[in-house]
Amino acid sequence: MNTFTEENYLKAIYHLSTQSESVSTNQIAASLHTKAASVTDMLKKLADKELINYARYQGVTLSVKGEKVALSIVRKHRLWEYFLVEKLNFKWDEVHEVAEELEHISSYELVDRLDEFMGHPKFDPHGDPIPDKNGHFKAHELKPVSALLVNTVGIISGVREHSPAFLQHLEKIKLVIGKKIKVCDINSYDHSITLLLEDELLYISRDVANNLLITI
Amino acid sequence: MNTFTEENYLKAIYHLSTQSESVSTNQIAASLHTKAASVTDMLKKLADKELINYARYQGVTLSVKGEKVALSIVRKHRLWEYFLVEKLNFKWDEVHEVAEELEHISSYELVDRLDEFMGHPKFDPHGDPIPDKNGHFKAHELKPVSALLVNTVGIISGVREHSPAFLQHLEKIKLVIGKKIKVCDINSYDHSITLLLEDELLYISRDVANNLLITI
DNA sequence: TAAAAAATTTAGATTAGTCTAAAAATGAAA
DNA sequence: TTTCATTTTTAGACTAATCTAAATTTTTTA
DSSP states (O other): OOOHHHHHHHHHHHHHHTTSSSBOHHHHHHHHTOOHHHHHHHHHHHHHTTSEEEOTTSOEEEOHHHHHHHHHHHHHHHHHHHHHHHTTOOOTTTSHHHHHHHTTOOOHHHHHHHHHHTTOOSBOTTSOBOOOTTSOOOOOOOEEGGGOOTTOEEEEEEESOOOHHHHHHHHHTTOOTTOEEEEEEEOTTTOOEEEEETTEEEEEOHHHHHHEEEEO | OOOHHHHHHHHHHHHHHTTSSSBOHHHHHHHHTOOHHHHHHHHHHHHHTTSEEEOTTSOEEEOHHHHHHHHHHHHHHHHHHHHHHHTTOOOTTTSHHHHHHHTTOOOHHHHHHHHHHTTOOSBOTTSOBOOOTTSOOOOOOOEEGGGOOTTOEEEEEEESOOOHHHHHHHHHTTOOTTOEEEEEEEOTTTOOEEEEETTEEEEEOHHHHHHEEEEO
């Protein structure tokens, strides 16, 4: 099996890979709050284990084997988040750190039974898709609210930013997963947006609109 | 906080302390499947952190602080075992290893909510008491079946041996927690015992009788 | 109570993961 | 296309946890 640390590297590479094809040493270092030199050391080890494709100075991609491991970590993370919110009544902004630990519990039996216990949920509390035991998942077709035109509607279905501060803010203004919104006005000066949310008008900044995702 | 390894040492010392007042280096080494030299190194570290009382060559006891940590690990371990059996339908012989990992998840919020979710259970699936969040628990007054006299009765309430093999054996002969038994005969040659269990006669070896605990 | 046996500790290495500082490779700009 | 800045890697060191082998202390026993 892989160590806790190796799993965290694979997960980081997986998430960074959704942004750009190949992932750089510095990107990984930033995302794991570590130093480039440490990343290089680990990349050598992961390459030896054939979990990544790595050539010096050229960045990395996950191998098929590495992606499988990464997806199993992501699956565990998101299932635990769902459990924490749905069964233990945690708030959606409180679950990330605990899930960061729980995702490394090795038993596949455990995660599969947990999945069953909860009725095979398809999305975690932040709207991110939960891979099944084979690593397959279907993502929503998501757009940031900022990409909507005036008078169009959407359903809040995810976030691009996962910080507790952002999540708490959304919670406070009742912009949570599942709610239906309509764009009423876009301010041409600062790109802030006026939304209609359950018969109430709501003003959000461009920043919030960029990080809040909807399905149509 | 303490490392995973430190927690395992504290837990081992805690369990060994229930047998003998002071715990020896070799006892710890045996229980953790490690070497005496490694134990000595760790004991120095734990003593520096004031988690144990340690004098060279004299064995160790837990400090008040160390016992608190140990009890919190035991609490987590037993609550998770309860969860696995009661909510996820694991068998009582399948939960130990998974709980060995889960007990190191650091969040106290998590374990307290889990406790509440399950209705504050007082005993784990093997009959061992679950400490509350302050480390308090009331143990059953337990006796091994081998200590009973002929024609006395008892209720299966715990095990002294936790190996899957032993637990599976008990399950197979239906000697599980909560069942009422009566001692019908004690063989004077090999000390094997004939029990009455739900109108059926059952023969158990001295070894089984020693490791199966009852309340009266 | 002295010698032998057992238990424990120390000394010195090893591995995983990390770091800083210096060297090397890459890529951008003049 | 040479120079400069940036990125990445290497070199060497550190910490936590472990090990083997040797030394020391305690306990047993004769």
